[in-house]
Amino acid sequence: MKSVNQTSRGTYVVTYDVDSRLQAFRSGNLKVPHQHDPIFGSFHRLLFEKMRVALPDVNIHTIGMSKVRIKIWKEVETRIKDMHNQVVLSTCQEIADSNPKSEGLILNINRLFNTEGEKIGHGPRPGFKSLDEQFKELEKMIAGRSVVLIEDGAFTGGTLRFVLSQLNEMGLKVTALVMGFCCTRAHAVLKEVFSGELVIVDPLENLVDWIPDHDLIPFIPNCGRVLGETVSSGYAPVQTSTGASCAYPYILPFGDMQKWATMPAEGARDLSRFCLDTSIEIFDQVGDGKVTIGEVLKACPRVSLPITMGAHGVFPSFDTQVVSFLKEVRNRLV
Numbered sequence: 281m282k283s284v285n286q287t288s289r290g291t292y293v294v295t296y297d298v299d300s301r302l303q304a305f306r307s308g309n310l311k312v313p314h315q316h317d318p319i320f321g322s323f324h325r326l327l328f329e330k331m332r333v334a335l336p337d338v339n340i341h342t343i344g345m346s347k348v349r350i351k352i353w354k355e356v357e358t359r360i361k362d363m364h365n366q367v368v369l370s371t372c373q374e375i376a377d378s379n380p381k382s383e384g385l386i387l388n389i390n391r392l393f394n395t396e397g398e399k400i401g402h403g404p405r406p407g408f409k410s411l412d413e414q415f416k417e418l419e420k421m422i423a424g425r426s427v428v429l430i431e432d433g434a435f436t437g438g439t440l441r442f443v444l445s446q447l448n449e450m451g452l453k454v455t456a457l458v459m460g461f462c463c464t465r466a467h468a469v470l471k472e473v474f475s476g477e478l479v480i481v482d483p484l485e486n487l488v489d490w491i492p493d494h495d496l497i498p499f500i501p502n503c504g505r506v507l508g509e510t511v512s513s514g515y516a517p518v519q520t521s522t523g524a525s526c527a528y529p530y531i532l533p534f535g536d537m538q539k540w541a542t543m544p545a546e547g548a549r550d551l552s553r554f555c556l557d558t559s560i561e562i563f564d565q566v567g568d569g570k571v572t573i574g575e576v577l578k579a580c581p582r583v584s585l586p587i588t589m590g591a592h593g594v595f596p597s598f599d600t601q602v603v604s605f606l607k608e609v610r611n612r613l614v
Contacts, residue, residue, distance in 0.1 A: 290488035292338045292542070293461065294331055295433065296324050297345035298493045298562075300374055301501045305566065308579025313565045315346075323558050327493065330554055334547025338488050345432060345492075348460040349378040351481040352430055355458045359428055359477075366455070367425045369418065371443060372432050373582070385421060387414055391439060392508025392515045397528055397536055397589060402442050403508055403515035406525030407581020410513045411446075419450050427452055431459040433482075435490045437466030444473045463487035489542040495530045496555040498609075499563065499573075499602055501582035504529040505540070520585065520595060524577050527584035531555045533612050534588050549613065556610040563602045573605060574598030 299320040305312045313319055324342070331340045352375060360366050369385045370376040376386050388408040394400050404411055427447065434440050440457070447454055456477040457470065461484050470478065494500045504527035507518045517525040528535040537548035567575065573596060577583050585595060596605050 290486045293490040295492045353379045393505040401515040427454045433461040434466035437469030498586040525584040
């Protein structure tokens with residue numbers, strides 16, 4: 281973890297987990313760089329420097345999520361005394377996967393957005409059942425046991441508040457909430473609906489904004505703001521005719537980095553170019569650099585097709601190689 285500008289006007293958090301999320305492609309039999317490949321260390325060092333240049337008046341605080349997830353489980357293990365009466369529920373696949381003792385209880389929940397990139401509500405992550413179905417299944421699996429809820433981090437607290445409210449309506453008792461980090465605003469929001477123990481393994485003050493590195497790299501699982509729509513059960517990801525979900529990566533030309541990531545215009549453009557270059561470098565090593573968009577989407581249901589604000593319904597062919605697509609997009613940002 282690094283920090284600069286200790287007398288700054290606030291703290292901007294950048295979380296690192298592109299390296300761990302990319303490993304999800306292994307289950308789809310794709311060759312990917314190992315989690316400790318130098319490509320990721322180089323990406324994170326340069327990303328930190330570019331964030332520091334783009335935001336000189338704030339303290340850039342970086343968090344390696346793999347280490348934070350280990351800390352989360354250490355806190356959980358001190359609180360789980362009897363697995364017959366207690367259960368761990370995660371809102372993050374990567375946290376659940378990071379501990380062999382996990383029962384694998386996961387709520388695949390996602391914020392969903394409209395064509396303007398504005399939040400419309402909560403729904404399932406792409407490739408998963410509706411929230412109603414997930415909650416009903418979890419209720420059966422939890423079977424009256426008390427719950428320790430775990431989460432990577434919270435900036436606004438809106439998603440966790442929704443989850444806590446739903447669990448409460450189901451009559452499930454959450455005794456502890458353990459998370460990586462939590463800003464002051466989110467802390468206040470959570471306290472409105474949660475009176476149990478709140479554990480924050482990486483406490484931070486005066487958060488300006490937070491951006492995960494996976495939101496900056498197209499085709500990484502869970503990258504970007506997922507396009508959603510209203511359905512009978514609430515909200516769900518929009519699907520193309522081929523069944524793919526769609527999302528706006530935060531970088532240009534896909535999303536609105538200035539608005540979504542509190543980033544000045546020139547900094548947003550420079551970071552976008554850098555992240556597209558990194559995306560090309562990463563996927564040049566996936567499937568020997570010849571992997572197609574269709575193969576990537578098939579390999580992991582949490583991957584969304586990257587789309588551009590204002591260009592809805594314009595999708596690349598699934599036969600297009602990912603690297604070719606990314607190079608074409610990069611050429612737009614001269």
